[in-house]
Amino acid sequence: MARALCALPSRQFDVTVLRYLWGCPTDDTAWYLGVTASTVDYHGRKAKDRLERAMPARIRRNK
Secondary structure (H helix, E strand, O other): OOHHHHHHHHHHHHHHHHHHHHOOHHHHHHHHHHHHHHHHHHHHHHHHHHHHOOOOOOOOOOO
């Protein structure tokens, strides 16, 4: 899992760490990164997609 996280682009990595590992709310994450909440959501979705492709057996899909 660490290898897949480290392979993420920097913004996606930052959003993933702040939101999912540290549990920061979207608004706080946006403030820390200097972007809008919708940008945080976008990068979070893209990171999730990349992680699902990198390790499909380890990611639970909620679809």
